[in-house]
Amino acid sequence: MALSQPGPSREGWSSRTAFILAAIGSAVGLGNLVRFPAEAGANGGGAFVLFYIGCVILIGLPVLLSETLIGRYGQAAAPESFRRVAEKSGKSPAWEFVASLGVLSAFLVLSFYCVLGGWVLYYIGIFVQDLFTTGVTGGAFADRSVTEVEAIFGAMISDGPMTVILNIAFLVITIAFVARGVSGGIEKVAVYLMPAFFVLLLGITIYGMFRGSMAETISYLFTFDASKLTGPVMLAAVGQAFFSLSLGVAGMVTYGAYVGRNVNLGVTSGVIATADTSVALIAGLCIFPIVFAAGLAPEGGLGLMFQTLPHAFQEIPAGSLIGLAFFVMVGFAALTSSVALMETPTAWVIDRFRFTRPIAATMVTLSAAILGTLCALSTGALSGFHPLGFLPMFEGMGMLDVLDTFTGKITMPVGALLTSIFIGWVANKRLVDSENGLGGGLHVFWRFLVCWLCPIALTAILIVGIFPSILGES
Structure with missing residues (x-):
């Protein structure tokens, strides 16, 4: 069958480097900085890390490349790119539903992710104020007790207007x-903030090498304990590899539409996955030396970032300065991710309704602000409101947790699963081969992964996410 040419070109990245930085910024977020290090330390150390890296290579990377090549070929918002690939493969245009689901996921994640980003802004403000109070060399929160430091977070999230x-x-x-557009705005945030993010990450890590407990951290993160690699732990590693690359939200399809024809997507996807994984590993070496030096126990989730770490900064030299640098770094990571999340539905509104970019972005922002307000209040004034409490999966959850669970356990895995099926079994092979940038054995291996291993693994994530009792979890 003769194939039509790819979709018409549109506004794009100024260079391959700009695309890589933007894609890394999209992938790197709070999960890399908090969730992965805690999961690694608690679940087998080096054994978990090696299994996680394997999952990135065998599951995350194939889906990442699949999403990017769909966008580059379609040269449009995610649903239209799916439609163009399907039509040029002689298949039903209804496959655009996969990307539409991804656009919905991106919007829902944006709605609660910016609530978390707002929390980071609050802590940046606290550390700025504290820096003026204690000076550069002083510890953080010099005039507050441990209980008061840990209570800051609870007081903040219960303050509805705040x-x-x-x-x-x-x-x-x-x-x-x-x-401001791709080159005028999105690219700028990536080109300037991602290098700054890496400088801060490495700087705080170097600080931990000399002033923190690095030996204890290395033992915690990298001691090889295969006995802890149980079924639930391995599935958690698969899920972490999948979510850390921001797959299933059509973000990489959207960003792929701005990539030039001269970029090798196979090589570039490998660079993005490597950088994202490296950030997750370095984050552990950045955070835990400070935690252990303060004599604190490691903790996962938001408690690590907003309660344990502020307490740790209280105990170390120059805690105010290091704490401010840390939360600025987290703010950069959160912003590059939120920009990618907003761009996905904004691009869809532009293509679907032919609105200008400022109007489309404003519509998305106002809608996200309404839903985000409910999420923000769900930890305070609306803490008793459980919108889907009649369903066992969402029992007792407020709006923020409902959106987090709904996207993380249902829409994102479904989107990634259908994407792998679409590329592996539906899209024309010659079309896919012309876009993926792989050759020889690598191409054969990638096709095996996207056709077989990825669908199986993503199906497992989806089933266990909905029915956790299968692995004996509640």
Whole structure:
């Protein structure tokens, strides 16, 4: 069958480097900085890390390349790119539903992710104020007890007006870049903030090498204990590899549409996955030396970032300065991710309704602000509101947790699963081969992964996410 040419070109990245930095910024977020290090330390150390890296290579990378090549070929918003690949493969255009689901996922994640971004802004403000109080060399929170430091987080999230304002503030910062377009805004946030992020990450890690407990950290993260690699732990590693690359939200399809024909997507996808994984590994070497030096126990989740670490900064030299640098670094990571999340539905609105970019971005922002307000209030004034409490999966959850669970356990895995099926079994092989940038044995291996291993693994993530009792989890 003769294949039509790819979709018409559109506004794009100024260089391959800009695309790589933007894609890394999309992938690197709070999960890399908090969830992965805690999961690695608690679940087998080096054994978990090796298994996780294998999952990135065998599952995350094939889906990442699949999403990017769909966008590059389609040269449009994610649903239209899926439609063009399907039609040029002689298949039903209804496959655009996969990307539409991804656009919905991106919007829902944006709605609660900016709430978390607002929390980061709050802590940046606290550390700025504290720096002026204690000086550069002083520890953080010099005049507060441990209980008071840990209580800051609870007081903040229960303050409804404060969390709503912080959420809107983070959305405004995000739209300031998205509304200016790919080269004028989105690319700028990536090109400037991602290098700054890496400088801060490495700087704090070097600080931990000399002033923290690096030996204890290395033992915690990299001691090889295969006995802890149980079924649930291995599935958690698969899920972490999948989520850390921001797959299933059509973000890489959207960013892929701005990639030039001269970029080798296979090589570039490998660079993105390597950088994302490296950040997750270095994050552990950045965070835990400070935690252990303060004599604190490692903790996973938001408690590590917003309660344990602020306490740790209280105990170390120059804690105010290091704490400020840390939360600025986290803010950069959160912003580059929120920009990617906002761009996905914004691109869809532009293509679907032919609105200008500023109008489309404003529509997305206002909608996300409404839903985000409910999420912000769900930890305070609306803590008793459980919108889907009649379903066992969402029992007792407020709006923020409902959206997090719904996207993380249902829509994102479904989107990634259908993407792998679409590329592996539906899309024309010659079309895919012309876009993936792979050759020889690598191409054969990648096709095996995307046709067989990825669908099986993603199906397992989906089933266990919905029915955790299968692995004996509640």
